[in-house]
Each structure stands twice: as structure tokens, then as C-alpha cells.
Amino acid sequence: SDFLFYVNFYFIKYRRKVVELNLVNSFPEKSKAELLNIEKKFFRILTDYIVESLKSFTISKKAILTKGKIIENPEMTALLKEKRNIIISVGHVGNQELVNLFMSASPDFAFTLKAAYHQLANPYFDQFFHQSRTRFGSQMYTMKGAHLAIHKQDLDRPFAFFLVNDQSSPPNKSYWTNFLNQETSFYKGMAVFAKKYDMPVFFMHLVRPKRGQFELSFVKITDEPTKATENEILEKHVRLLENNILEDPQIWLWSHKRWKHKKPE
Numbered sequence: 001s002d003f004l005f006y007v008n009f010y011f012i013k014y015r016r017k018v019v020e021l022n023l024v025n026s027f028p029e030k031s032k033a034e035l036l037n038i039e040k041k042f043f044r045i046l047t048d049y050i051v052e053s054l055k056s057f058t059i060s061k062k063a064i065l066t067k068g069k070i071i072e073n074p075e076m077t078a079l080l081k082e083k084r085n086i087i088i089s090v091g092h093v094g095n096q097e098l099v100n101l102f103m104s105a106s107p108d109f110a111f112t113l114k115a116a117y118h119q120l121a122n123p124y125f126d127q128f129f130h131q132s133r134t135r136f137g138s139q140m141y142t143m144k145g146a147h148l149a150i151h152k153q154d155l156d157r158p159f160a161f162f163l164v165n166d167q168s169s170p171p172n173k174s175y176w177t178n179f180l181n182q183e184t185s186f187y188k189g190m191a192v193f194a195k196k197y198d199m200p201v202f203f204m205h206l207v208r209p210k211r212g213q214f215e216l217s218f219v220k221i222t223d224e225p226t227k228a229t230e231n232e233i234l235e236k237h238v239r240l241l242e243n244n245i246l247e248d249p250q251i252w253l254w255s256h257k258r259w260k261h262k263k264p265e
Contacts, residue, residue: 001044001047001048001050001051002044002047004047004050004051005043005044005046005047008043008046008047009040009043014255015255016039016043018254018255018256018257019039019042019043019254019255020035020039022254022258022259023035023038023039023249023254025180025181025182025259026180026181026182027180027181027249028181038249038250039254041250042249042250042251042252042254042255044250045208045250045251046253046255048095048211048212049095049097052095052097052098052212053095053097053098056097056098056101056132057132059101061105061136064098064101064102064105064136065102065105065106067098067102067212067213067214068098068099068102068103068106068213068214068215068216069213069214069215069216070103070106070108070109070215070216070217071215071216071217071218072108073202073217073218073219073220075202075220075223076202076218079158079200079223080110080111080157080158083157083158084158084199084200085150085158085159085160085161085197085199086111086158086159086160086161086199086200086201086202087160087161087162087163087190087193087194087199087200087201087202088160088161088162088163088201088202088203088204088218089163089165089190089201089202089203089204089221089237089241090162090163090164090165090203090204091164091165091166091241091244091245091252092164092166092252092253092256093206093241093244093245093251093252093253094206094208094214094251095214096164097133098214099204099206099214099216100113100115100133100138100162101133101135101136101138102214103138103216104134104136104137104138105136105137109160110157111157111158111159111160112137112139112157112158112159112160113137113138113139113159113160113162114138114139114140114141114149114159114160114161114162115133115138115139115140115141115161115162115163116140116141116142116143116145116146116149116161116162116163116164117133117140117141117142117143118142118143119142119143139159146161146189146193149161150193150197150199161193161199162204163189163190163193165186165187165189165190165234165237165241166186166241166256166258167187167256167258168185168256168257168258168259168260168261169185169186169187169261170185170261171185171261171262171263171264172264173188174186174187174188174261175187175188175191175230175231175234175235176263177234177235177238179238179241179242180242180245182259183262183263184238184258184259185261185263186234186237186238188230188234190233190234190237191225191230191231191233191234192230194222194225194233195225195226195228195230195233198225198226199225200220200222200223200224200225201220201221201222201225201233201237202218202219202220202221203218203219203221203236203237203240203241204216204217204218205217205218205219205240205244206244206251207247207248208248208251219240221233221236221237221240222236
């Protein structure tokens with residue numbers, strides 16, 4: 001990973017312009033030296049993520065359990081005992097490939113893990129990734145099959161439905177708000193599902209205490225989604241995600257073209 005960082009940062013320069021622009025717009029108060037420091041740390045971690053993701057295809061259950069730690073949330077535990085399904089909103093903070101494998105393997109996370117993903121165009125690679133991501137028990141559904149995931153009830157235990165919500169969403173069908181000092185669009189699906197199926201929502205907060213390790217905690221967004229508006233649910237997700245990023249900027253996926261859409265008039 002150290003070697004890949006050096007080659008990429010100084011020679012290949014994969015999406016460095018994208019990262020630099022994202023950082024400048026997100027942190028207008030920071031100096032060039034401060035922004036460069038975040039940029040370098042991000043690219044070092046990015047190559048870690050690449051190597052870790054390659055290893056995730058073959059990593060054993062015993063090994064993956066050494067990578068993470070879950071901080072228990074009593075409110076989630078109570079919902080588990082009540083056999084209530086929940087939604088967990090996440091962003092591209094940390095290595096989500098490892099997080100998925102860790103949580104589906106961990107005895108400390110008693111919910112069945114379900115997640116939505118973007119289907120790959122190549123059916124061979126799509127099947128390959130699907131098998132790798134589900135080998136410790138998680139269930140993966142395409143974005144079009146998200147409703148099916150919620151309707152398919154596991155009789156033995158409730159499920160936690162993971163939804164990543166920090167991608168660039170269609171400008172005319174989005175919730176718009178200020179995020180990292182910029183007008184930003186967010187998908188509404190998480191809030192729509194929460195209200196339609198009366199599913200409590202938690203945000204997954206991730207910290208990276210050291211290389212190759214992560215700790216997960218869960219912050220309640222709402223346990224009464226039918227009494228909240230979609231915008232209230234989404235706004236709380238946005239603020240929790242922003243705080244997670246501001247605590248440790250280099251662990252977020254800055255190479256993503258997050259702000260390619262502009263807010264409609």
C-alpha cells in the first residue's frame with residue numbers, strides 16, 4: 001500500500017484534481033499546506049482501502065473479527081429484543097467492504113444485515129462481488145430490489161437495512177441542503193423507507209483508531225419515523241455524516257465526484 005501510494009500520488013495522480021477541488025470547496029478556511037496534508041493522508045488511506053478490499057475476497061472470519069469493534073447502543077439493543085427492523089444510514093467513511101464483512105460475521109451485531117448496492121454492468125463481476133460480500137451472512141439487494149429486501153422478513157431475527165447516502169443524486173428528485181459548505185443533493189430513499197415501513201433509523205459513526213482498524217458506533221436519528229418529516233430525517237443524517245467527516249477528514253472518499261450536480265433554479 002505504501003508503494004502504491006507513492007506511485008499514484010506522484011506519477012499516476014488518480015483523481016488528484018477532483019480531490020483538490022473537493023477539499024478547497026469544503027474547507028475554504030484552511031491554508032494550502034493544511035489542504036495538502038489532508039490530501040496526502042487521504043491518498044495513503046485510499047491505497048490501504050484498495051489493498052484491504054482485495055484481501056476481503058479471501059479473508060477468513062477469524063481474521064475479519066480482529067479488524068473492528070462495535071460500541072453497543074442500548075436503544076438498538078432494545079429494538080432488537082422487540083424484533084423491530086431498523087435502517088442504518090452510512091456514508092463512504094472508512095472501508096465499507098470490510099465493514100460489511102465484519103458486521104455480518106460479528107456476534108456483537110445480532111441483526112441480519114441487508115444492504116442495497118449498485119449492480120455492475122458485467123454479470124460475471126457482479127456475481128463475483130455478490131458472492132464475496134455475502135459469504136459471512138449479509139444479504140445484498142440491487143437498488144431496484146430494495147423494497148423486496150424490506151418485505152422479505154427473517155422470522156428468527158430482525159434485520160438492519162444499510163443504505164449509503166452520500167452519493168451524487170439526481171438534482172430534481174433530491175433533498176438539497178448545505179453540506180461541507182456547498183449546496184448538496186441527497187437521495188430521499190432512506191427517509192421514504194423509514195416512514196413507509198415505520199423503521200427506526202440510526203447513523204453509523206466510524207473512527208479509524210489506527211491503520212487497518214475501525215470502531216463503529218450508532219447514533220439514533222429517530223425511533224418514531226412516522227412522526228418526523230422526510231426532510232427532518234435526512235437533515236439529521238447529513239449533520240451526523242458531516243460531523244463524522246470533520247472529526248477525521250482523510251477517511252472520507254474525497255475522490256468521488258460528489259458535487260457534479262447543481263441545485264435547480
